[in-house]
Amino acid sequence: MNASTPRHHHADRCPGVLRPWIADDGALVRLRLVGGAISTQALADLALISGEHADGHLYLTKRANLQLRGIEHDDGCVSDEFVEAVTKAGLLPSPTHELVRNIMVSPLSGRVGGQTDLRPVATRLDEQLCDDPGLANLSARFLFVLDDGRGDLVDRHLDLGVMAVDPDAAQVRVGSEHWGEVVELDAVPEVLLDLARRFLEVRDDESIWHVDDLPDRGAELLGINYARDLRTQVASLPAPHGVIVQDDDRSVEHVDVPQGDLTHQLATQVLARAAREVIVTPWRSLLLPDLGDPRD
Known part of the structure; x- marks a missing residue:
């Protein structure tokens, strides 16, 4: 580690359920x-x-992700009742790894466009991440980004990730600058988590939160810096608000959430229209997928 390596001179306090941030209006x-x-x-x-x-x-x-704020706390700790309610809702599946489950995926993946469906890859990545006790030592700000080849997340700052290049393969990304090998989709979780373990080995202390904080922005994690595959040279804007036809002829509705504030009234309206799932997007909006055929 060289003297110019960026370091953070305060503890990582990115919040979770079991590690809230205490603001003026209560716990967040x-x-x-x-x-x-x-x-x-x-x-x-x-x-x-x-x-x-x-x-x-x-x-x-x-x-x-979602945040709650204005929560009552006792000396910086939220109540057991609150934690129990969140756990019962299925939103705290791994207390040991809750802070490091930072996995972003192209929101429309598997439903509209893209090279491939990365949702199963994300699920396996999360499961294997939570199964490794050592990976709980990643920073709560460490981010995995999975772009399904449409380029909607290609400009996102990330620590590790992939971008799909065809239905069965994706190119690995390391930090904001480096591209790795093209691997089969089935290998993506293992490849990314091996790189995450390598990151924990090479950083010299916990003041190094990100791959970009390493010398040469993490090139040493790769060993060989591969050329960027030409098939990754694409970019796309967020989908427009409104109803979009899915590839299976059902529909997905893209709902604007002003300033990212999902009020009780708007949540009630969303739940009345949604099917089994809702997708929070990186643009602080919501997708309501798998609705009926819009032509009916």
């Missing part, structure tokens, strides 16, 4: 959603939890 907690996905039942439960324990709102983040 962040709920990590893999790929932004949350079941409608869990969202309904969370709206009730916010009404009972927080300020009644749900706040969308740029990492496609």
Whole structure:
């Protein structure tokens, strides 16, 4: 590690359920959603939890997560009742790894466009991440980004990730600058987690939060810096708000959430229209997928 390596001179305090941030209006907690996905039942439960324990709102983040704020606390700790309610809703699947379950996925993946469906890859990445005790030592800000080849997340700052190049393969990304080998989709979770373990080995202390904080922005993790595959040279804007036809002829509705503030009224409207799942997007909006054929 050289003298110019960026370091953070304060502890990582990125919040979670078991490690809230204490603000002027009370405790703030962040709920990590893999790929932004949350079941409608869990969202309904969370709206009730916010009404009972927080300020009644749900706040969308740029990492496609949800936050609650205004929560009562005792010396920086939220109540056991609050934690139990969140756990019962299925939103704290791994207390040991809750802070490191930072996995962003192209929101429309598997439903509209893209090279391939990365949702199964994200699920396996999350499961294997939580199965490794050592990976709980990653920073709560360490981010995995999975772009399904449409380029909607290609400009996101990330620590590790992939971008799909065809239906069966993706190119690895290391930090914001480096590209790795093209690997089969089935190998993506193992490859990314091996790189995450390598990151923990080469950083010299916990003041190094990100791959970009390493010398040469993490090139040493790769060993060989591969050329960027030409098939990754694409970019796309967020989908317009409104109804979009899915590839299976069902529909997905893209709902604007002004300033990322999901009020009780708007949550009620969303839940009345949603099917089984809601997707929080990195643009602080919501997708309601798998609705009926819009032509019916």
